[in-house]
Amino acid sequence: MKVEIENGKLVQVIDFMYGLKLARKHSRFRRRLIDLLREKARIVEEDRIELLKEHSNKDENGEAIIINGKYDVIDMVAFNNDLKELYAEKVVIEGGDHREMIRTIKQALKKFEDVEYEGKESETYDYLCDQFKIDENEEGEDEE
Template identity: 70%
Template sequence: MKVEIENGKLAAAINFMYGLKLARKQSRFRRHFIQQMNDRLKQVEEDRKALLEEHSHKDEDGKAIVNDGQYDVKDMVAFSNDLKELNSEKLVIEGGDNGEMIRTIKQVLIKFENEEYEGQESEVYDYLCEQFKVDEEGEDNE
């Protein structure tokens, strides 16, 4: 089994997972899952900053112009398109060493299916259930 999480949904997924009350094995694998998402989120932030620098006006030394902490973006449409592309790229977690973590997180999501969620929490829960294929029958659904 493999799970794919879009870069643009990483922060919300991390926050959602942190909010779940879990113990022992489930808590341990949640930490592993969050760590993988955090590592990817750091890379995405570095890539976003590189995009900002690439799309900004440059000073005479060829460095991006930054005013009051804001990059002076010369083509906001091109930057937005590149950022949208970055956010739609996916973190892929495949079985192998991650197999038990994937099965455990899937069980966590099943465990919380009768909880009531609102707004962004509801969207994130539904998204994670889709990615972990919670509604599909199979050996992973117990």
């Protein structure tokens, strides 16, 4: 049992999960998932800044030049390609310690099958359903 979430969708997933009305166990595991994803999102943001520095013009001390709060990127195409690659990488949450969290979040997502979503929320819900495979039953999983 594992879930993979693209780096580029971490913030979107965190925001969506935060907005769900959940109680007790579902709420606790949602918080754990959000905490885990926030840490991954923080690392992705650090990597994005490193890419900016790497692709920027440097001053005489070898530091990236920042003009009006923005990095002075030399080759925006190369930067965007590297950024696309970073955002396409996936966070993998596997069973073991996370088995119960994955199972509980899957149950929580199933509870919202009849809710109508629009726009980004709809995309995010569909994405999470795919990643958590809510249409598939894991061996030994209880139906609720």
